[in-house]
Amino acid sequence: MKHNYLKLIVILFGQFLTIMDIFIINVSIPSIQQSIHASNGEMQFIIAAYLIGFASFLITGGRLGDLYGRKRTFIIGLIFFMVSSIACGISSGAAQLIISRFIQGVSAAMMAPQVLSMIQTLFPKHEERTKAMGWYGITIGIGTILGQFLGGYFSSLTVFEESWRLIFLINIPICLLAVYYSLKQLDESKMEVRQSFDTWGVFVLSAGLFGATYALTASEKEGFTVQNLLLVAISVCILIYFIKNQKDKLKKKRSYLIDFELFQYKNFNLGIIAVSFFFIMLDSYFYILSLFFQDGLKMSPLSAGEVIVFQGLGFILASVFSIKLILKYGKRALIVGLGFIIVILFLQVVFFRIQADFYLLCVLLFLHGVGVGSIIPSLANIALSGMSEKLMGNASGVYNTFQQIAAIIGIVAIGSVFYYFLGEKPLVEDYHKAFSIAVLINIFCLVFSITAVAKVPDYVLPKRKI
The missing domain is CATH 1.20.1250.20 (MFS general substrate transporter like domains)
Incomplete structure (x- = not known):
């Protein structure tokens, strides 16, 4: 059981990164905006891009873990998170930073479902699982506090210009450590019966979730404009089609993205x-x-x-x-x-x-x-x-x-x-x-x-x- 707690520490690295990078950018907004000459609108989407990518691909990330292995998907998520963090840290303009933040959010979506899944499999008994979920909560709190603290600290450094870049580059050593110990400590787990991956389902679901989250995020500042309302309506139609498509695939025993047995x-x-x-x-x-x-x-x-x-x-x-x-x-x-x-x-x-x-x-x-x-x-x-x-x-x-x-x-x-x-x-x-x-x-x-x-x-x- 002690060995399982060591594994828990390793997978909580992924949860820590996911939470910290939601908050670490907030305090650094003025420094980033001045450095890359971004408009207010561009800054809004630099912040929102991470959340849009994260929300749009969580279900896909969970399904990838089920089919191809939770350890493998977790490590791939960590690697892409590190690469996209480097891309954020060396960004020279708003467009590059927005794209890099979006990829960072998608990478986090590959990690986050594996964290909860592996906690459930590592700790099947109620008492131990409750303790593990307590540490999960502690990690969220530490990520929230440390994200805000490091964002302010790195942005205020005067040792060199554009010190805000450290808020992204700090992820490199954390990711490297997490990848190393994941390879060394974690065991693979996945579905026993191999199934093909529902690529079309990923495309449809991601399009629907992306459109909905993009429109809702834009509405935060712009209000519910005709354009945003139309995008929400289109996204809802896409998601309704997705649900119907998934139910048809389940009936025909074809590859699917969501198993509606969940809701039983x-x-x-x-x-x-x-x-x-x-x-x-x-x-x-x-x-x-x-x-x-x-x-x-x-x-x-x-x-x-x-x-x-x-x-x-x-x-x-x-x-x-x-x-x-x-x-x-x-x-x-x-x-x-x-x-x-x-x-x-x-x-x-x-x-x-x-x-x-x-x-x-x-x-x-x-x-x-x-x-x-x-x-x-x-x-x-x-x-x-x-x-x-x-x-x-x-x-x-x-x-x-x-x-x-x-x-x-x-x-x-x-x-x-x-x-x-x-x-x-x-x-x-x-x-x-x-x-x-x-x-x-x-x-x-x-x-x-x-x-x-x-x-x-x-x-x-x-x-x-x-």
Whole structure:
């Protein structure tokens, strides 16, 4: 079992890289923009390209792992992540950086499903798997904090010009270490029955997801223009065709990309519902919180970053102690954790004002991080629990895809509500009103997550006396 924990550390390198590179670029935006002379629109797509590539190919990445081996797919993802990071680090213009970030996101999509799949296969017993998912949560917290810290640190270095390039080049030694230990420590796992790869399915699904995520991401800044709405409609039609195409292939026993047997697992469906509403809340909350702090409360980016770091610290701490709570109280601990987040959000509505004490902000964000950190690892555990090995990669890819699409929908939809109540010439009071309404919608989303978790069968997260 100790050997399995060594393998866990190796695969969590992939999760760490995936999360860190979502956040590491945010603080470096001014430096990058000045260096490569990018417009505001180009900078938006430099950030979004990673998420679009990531969300569009997660299901494909999961299926590749099932068919050709999770270890092999994980290592290939690491290699391409390293190469695309080098391409990002030496980019001379916005177009090259956008393309490189997109490939980086696709590479992350090759890794992420394998991480969840291999955790499930390495730790089949509930107790051990819960502990492993706790470390999965800790890795997310470390990646979030370290990404923001390193982004600011490297961008502020004055030793040489264009130090922002280090935010990408730092991935090289991490990837090399991860590849070396993956080759040395990981065992191969895949479906026992060899099947051909559904290339047409990949093309159709990727086109539908790419169009949808691109349109939703563009709508964040441009609004729901006719062009964006048309692209969403076309993408939905493509995805409907994809579902019909996949069902036909399953009936005819031809190669497929998604096995709809996944949705016969009650805990998988409930896990998808819970994580979707949770991430609609979470990512929109981070988005509006940053706007509220910097534009509403007039905090400097550095001060806002310092406060938000406390959130990450709470996340890491909760990922450690929530393991024992989940093992002892089962799903009841998750329901209490979700309720705890609701209470903290209500307190933030009351106390996040212009006169708010800095330390009070830190405490409330720390407590919010504690709540979030106690939830995220177990949501994946719910969805993937009891899944057969042949479906594991498929399930991981679908789970991650729903999570990412939900995050984008949350930013666009709840962000739009925030801007609507903000008005054209907002005062501090308007920012607080808009923040409060957006947070109330977030609370409504958490109620849906609580309802889904409450319906999860007890055997999925059984109680244990420890």
